[in-house]
Amino acid sequence: MLFKQQAQLRQKLLVLGSLAIGSVLYLVARVGTLERLQPVCHVEHRLVPGPEQIPLRSLQFKRALLHELRRGNGTKEQLGLQRLVQQLPQAIIIGVRKGGTRALLEMLNLHPAVVKASQEIHFFDNDKNYARGVEWYRSKMPLSFPHQITIEKSPAYFITDEVPERIFKMNSSIKLLIIVREPTTRAVSDYTQVLEGKERKNKTYYKFEKLAIDPSTFEVNTKYKAVRTSIYTKHLERWLKFFPVEQFHIVDGDRLITDPLSELTLVEHFLNLPPRISPFNLYFNATRGFYCLRFNIVFSKCLAGSKGRIHPEVDSSVLTKLQRFFHPFNQKFYQITGRTFTWP
Ligand code: A3P
Numbered sequence: 001m002l003f004k005q006q007a008q009l010r011q012k013l014l015v016l017g018s019l020a021i022g023s024v025l026y027l028v029a030r031v032g033t034l035e036r037l038q039p040v041c042h043v044e045h046r047l048v049p050g051p052e053q054i055p056l057r058s059l060q061f062k063r064a065l066l067h068e069l070r071r072g073n074g075t076k077e078q079l080g081l082q083r084l085v086q087q088l089p090q091a092i093i094i095g096v097r098k099g100g101t102r103a104l105l106e107m108l109n110l111h112p113a114v115v116k117a118s119q120e121i122h123f124f125d126n127d128k129n130y131a132r133g134v135e136w137y138r139s140k141m142p143l144s145f146p147h148q149i150t151i152e153k154s155p156a157y158f159i160t161d162e163v164p165e166r167i168f169k170m171n172s173s174i175k176l177l178i179i180v181r182e183p184t185t186r187a188v189s190d191y192t193q194v195l196e197g198k199e200r201k202n203k204t205y206y207k208f209e210k211l212a213i214d215p216s217t218f219e220v221n222t223k224y225k226a227v228r229t230s231i232y233t234k235h236l237e238r239w240l241k242f243f244p245v246e247q248f249h250i251v252d253g254d255r256l257i258t259d260p261l262s263e264l265t266l267v268e269h270f271l272n273l274p275p276r277i278s279p280f281n282l283y284f285n286a287t288r289g290f291y292c293l294r295f296n297i298v299f300s301k302c303l304a305g306s307k308g309r310i311h312p313e314v315d316s317s318v319l320t321k322l323q324r325f326f327h328p329f330n331q332k333f334y335q336i337t338g339r340t341f342t343w344p
Helices: 002-037 056-070 101-108 127-131 134-139 155-159 163-170 183-200 208-212 225-229 232-239 253-258 260-270 316-337
Strands: 091-095 114-116 149-153 175-180 248-252 282-285 290-294
Touching: 091 101, 091 155, 091 163, 101 114, 101 149, 101 175, 101 253, 101 260, 101 290, 155 163, 155 225, 155 232, 175 232, 175 253, 175 260, 183 208, 183 225, 183 316, 208 225, 208 316, 232 316, 248 253, 248 260, 253 260
Parallel strands: 091 149, 091 175, 114 149, 175 248
Antiparallel strands: 282 290
16 A cells, blocks of 8 residues: 555656656747847847947947938937947958858848948959058948947959958958858859840850860860859968968858858857857748848848859769869868868
């Protein structure tokens, strides 16, 4: 009898114990979900140490005010934004064209401590702009608070000879972001963009195969710009004459398409920013076939239709030839950067 009562008691305790553990697990999961779904910074994290630190939550709030200012819904004074400044960029996305530079810039701009220059400024690669001086460059920068980071992107920087030295002269400790894609795909994407431009002007254009392969040797045509741009290591070597490899962060453009958050978290770390871009900020849009951006519960956007074009079909033997051609350059790129890709 006593044994039976004890066994019943043990069973009851077991059930109660499981219920308690289940509830705790449920609550942990729920809190986790809520945390991921928070539209604004719910915990006050502080930015990189500095004399005057602003909590991220207030930066988020002030960003909203900045938006109002841009829309002409008040003056700087009315909105209490007297401390706004135009800062030179502390980080630049230097390339690579068609690597996903626009997506990277827009996605980083989701971070409350990041402000993007919307247009490509082309300061360092364009002699005429460069001659206008650094204050001209600053005047092209968006308004920001002193503790925010300004970022610009001009993919032509990566492949233009004069640029590394010019950027070095402006700020030798600047952070440099390079977003790359599998080189053959990038070359086809590059071609597709030019092709679309020609078609818009009702012009005919060569097929990719004709441009990428030298008709006299049947070898890869290294004079073709779309091919040259994809030899990442050649360009990077020029940059390394001025900047140590630690000042670069390589972003995987193919992964930014399929799993943007993991790439963005790495960039946040590289920029010394607290991780603030969350799953809430990125959602997959099946119609677009890409991730789109959610800034808050009311404002979200996808990239323009010119991002994510359908590529023309290319002869598979040409693709293979290109992949073989890029292979040794890719190996060298992995070796220099310490970031390995599964490119063929
Ligand atoms: P494709 O048009 O070849 O697909 P860039 O901004 O440097 O010109 O790069 C354009 C590329 O960004 C596009 O190349 C597209 O694949 C890629 N991309 C990455 N994330 C994207 C996103 N969320 N929306 C649209 N395009 C994105």
